Amino acid sequence: MSSAFLKAALGGIVPPIAVSSLCLAPLLRRGDGTPRAAGLYGALALGLGAAAGSLFVLGGFEGVQRPVSVLQRLFWVGGIGAAAGVVEALLAKRTLLRVAARLAITGGLFYWILGFVREHQWEGNEAVMWMTGLTLATCAVWTALDAIAKRRPGPGLPLALCAAVSGTAGALAISGSGSLGQTAGALAAALGPAFVLCALRRDVTLERALAPFALLFACLLLGGHYAADLPASAALLCGASPLLAGLVLLLSGRLRPWLAVVAALIVVLAATGGAAWLGYTPTPDNPYY
Amino acid sequence: MKATFLAIPAALAPLSLLPFWSAEPAPAAATAPAEAHTYAIDAGHSAVIFRVKHFGVGYTYGRFNELGGSVTFDERNPAASSVEIEVKANSIDSNSEGRDDHLRGPDFLSSKEFPLITFKSSKVEKKGDGYAVTGDLSLHGVSKTITVDAEHVGTGPDPWGNERVGFELKFDIEPKDYEIRYMTDKDTLGPGIGMIVSIEASRKP
Numbered sequence: 001m002s003s004a005f006l007k008a009a010l011g012g013i014v015p016p017i018a019v020s021s022l023c024l025a026p027l028l029r030r031g032d033g034t035p036r037a038a039g040l041y042g043a044l045a046l047g048l049g050a051a052a053g054s055l056f057v058l059g060g061f062e063g064v065q066r067p068v069s070v071l072q073r074l075f076w077v078g079g080i081g082a083a084a085g086v087v088e089a090l091l092a093k094r095t096l097l098r099v100a101a102r103l104a105i106t107g108g109l110f111y112w113i114l115g116f117v118r119e120h121q122w123e124g125n126e127a128v129m130w131m132t133g134l135t136l137a138t139c140a141v142w143t144a145l146d147a148i149a150k151r152r153p154g155p156g157l158p159l160a161l162c163a164a165v166s167g168t169a170g171a172l173a174i175s176g177s178g179s180l181g182q183t184a185g186a187l188a189a190a191l192g193p194a195f196v197l198c199a200l201r202r203d204v205t206l207e208r209a210l211a212p213f214a215l216l217f218a219c220l221l222l223g224g225h226y227a228a229d230l231p232a233s234a235a236l237l238c239g240a241s242p243l244l245a246g247l248v249l250l251l252s253g254r255l256r257p258w259l260a261v262v263a264a265l266i267v268v269l270a271a272t273g274g275a276a277w278l279g280y281t282p283t284p285d286n287p288y289y
Numbered sequence: 290m291k292a293t294f295l296a297i298p299a300a301l302a303p304l305s306l307l308p309f310w311s312a313e314p315a316p317a318a319a320t321a322p323a324e325a326h327t328y329a330i331d332a333g334h335s336a337v338i339f340r341v342k343h344f345g346v347g348y349t350y351g352r353f354n355e356l357g358g359s360v361t362f363d364e365r366n367p368a369a370s371s372v373e374i375e376v377k378a379n380s381i382d383s384n385s386e387g388r389d390d391h392l393r394g395p396d397f398l399s400s401k402e403f404p405l406i407t408f409k410s411s412k413v414e415k416k417g418d419g420y421a422v423t424g425d426l427s428l429h430g431v432s433k434t435i436t437v438d439a440e441h442v443g444t445g446p447d448p449w450g451n452e453r454v455g456f457e458l459k460f461d462i463e464p465k466d467y468e469i470r471y472m473t474d475k476d477t478l479g480p481g482i483g484m485i486v487s488i489e490a491s492r493k494p
Contacts, residue, residue: 058470059465059470062465063468063470066431066468068429068430068431068468069395069399069402069403069429069430069468070395070399070402071395071396071399072468116401116402116403120401120404176390176391176393176394176395176396177394177395177396178396178471179395179396179471180395223395226401227394227395227399227401227402228394228395228401229390229394281390
C-alpha cells in the first residue's frame with residue numbers, strides 16, 4: 001500500500017483516537033464520573049476527536065478556514081457539537097431550555113449545511129418543511145439515544161454507535177465520497193476511547209455526551225444524500241441504525257449483556273450493509289484509480 | 290444516433306475539395322471588426338479540456354461537455370474586449386463513468402453544491418501575438434482572479450452568413466486554491482491541472 005493511501009487511511013483514525021482519549025482521561029479517575037462531568041468530557045471527546053480527524057481529511061487548518069463546502073463545514077460541526085455538549089452540561093437541570101437549545105442548534109446547523117439545497121433544489125415552502133422535519137427527527141433520535149444511554153450504561157451503546165458510524169462510513173464511501181466516508185470514520189474512531197472508558201467504568205454513561213454524535217452523524221447523512229449520491233433509503237437505514245441498536249439493547253433485558261450487544265451489532269450490520277448495497281452503483285468500465 | 294451525427298461531418302469532408310466549398314474565409318486582418326462586437330459561444334465548436342498528472346507517471350485528460358457564454362471582441366481596442374464563460378460542472382467527461390461520478394462528488398467538484406464553473410474577464414490586454422485576459426474564475430465555491438494567455442485563432446464568416454471568432458486560452462490551476470484537496474498531492478493527482486479552453490463564438494452581422 002502506498003504512503004499516500006496509508007496516510008489517508010490512518011490519518012482519519014489516529015488523531016481522533018488521540019484527542020478523544022485525552023478528553024476522556026479525567027473520567028478514568030474515580031469520583032469524576034458524575035453524569036454532568038461524563039456528559040461534558042464525553043461531548044468534548046466526540047466533537048473534538050471527530051474534528052481532529054476531519055482536519056486531517058481536509059489537509060490541515062488551511063482547509064477549514066474558509067468553509068465553502070459541506071465537507072469543510074463538517075469540521076466545524078464537530079466543534080459546534082462539542083460546544084453543544086458544554087451547553088447541555090450547563091443546562092443539565094433545565095429541561096425546557098435544553099430542548100430549546102437542541103432545536104435551535106440543530107436547526108441553525110442544518111440551515112448552514114444545507115444552504116446549497118435551499119438555493120438550488122427546494123422551492124417555496126419546501127425548505128421550511130424539510131428543515132423543520134429534519135430538525136425534529138434529529139432531535140428525537142438524539143433524545144432517544146440519551147435515554148437509552150442513561151438506562152443501559154456500559155460499553156454496549158458506544159460499541160453499537162461506533163459500528164453504526166463505521167457502516168455509514170462504508171456506505172458513504174461506496175456512494176461517491178471518500179472524504180465523507182473518512183470523516184464518518186473519524187467519528188467512529190472518536191467513539192473508540194468512549195467504548196474503552198465505558199468498559200472500564202461501568203458507572204459512566206454517554207448520556208448528555210451525544211450532541212456531537214447526533215449533529216455530525218445527521219450532517220454526514222445529509223451531506224451524503226444531498227451533495228453525494230447516497231440514496232434517501234440508504235440514508236434512512238444508516239440514520240435509523242443507532243436507534244435500532246439502542247432499542248435492541250434496551251429491550252433485551254433478559255439476554256446476557258454480551259448477547260444483547262451481539263444482537264445490536266447484527267442489527268447495525270444489517271441496516272448499514274443494506275444502505276451500502278443501496279448506495280452501490282456498478283459501473284461497466286474498468287477501475288479508474 | 291451519436292455515431293450517425295458524428296459521421297455527417299466525415300461524410301461531408303470530401304466536399305471541401307470542391308471549389309465552392311473550399312472558398313476560404315477572408316483573412317482575419319481584412320475582416321477585423323472595427324468596433325467591439327458581441328458573439329455567443331457556440332458550444333458545439335468549443336471545448337474545455339483539462340489534464341492532470343496521475344501518480345506522477347502520466348497525464349489523464351478529460352473535458353466538460355456543456356458550456357455557454359459570450360465574447361465581446363475589438364481587435365483594435367483590446368481593452369474593450371471581454372469574455373464570460375459558464376461551464377456545467379456535472380458535464381465532466383473523463384472517458385470513465387465511475388470516475389466522472391467521483392469527480393462530480395464532494396471529493397472534487399461537488400457539482401450539486403456548485404453546479405457552475407464560471408470565468409468573467411475584467412481586463413484584456415495585448416500580449417505579443419495574443420492577449421492576456423484577467424478575470425475571476427469561480428470554481429467549487431471559490432472565486433480567484435487569474436490571468437490567462439489567449440490566442441486569437443481567427444475571425445471570419447461561416448457559410449450561413451454569420452460572423453465567427455475563435456480563441457484558445459491556456460492556463461494552469463492549483464486545486465487547493467479552490468479548496469479541492471482530495472488526493473491532490475504530487476504523488477497522486479497533480480501538481481496542478483492544465484486547462485485549455487477553446488472557444489468559437491458567432492454573431493449575426
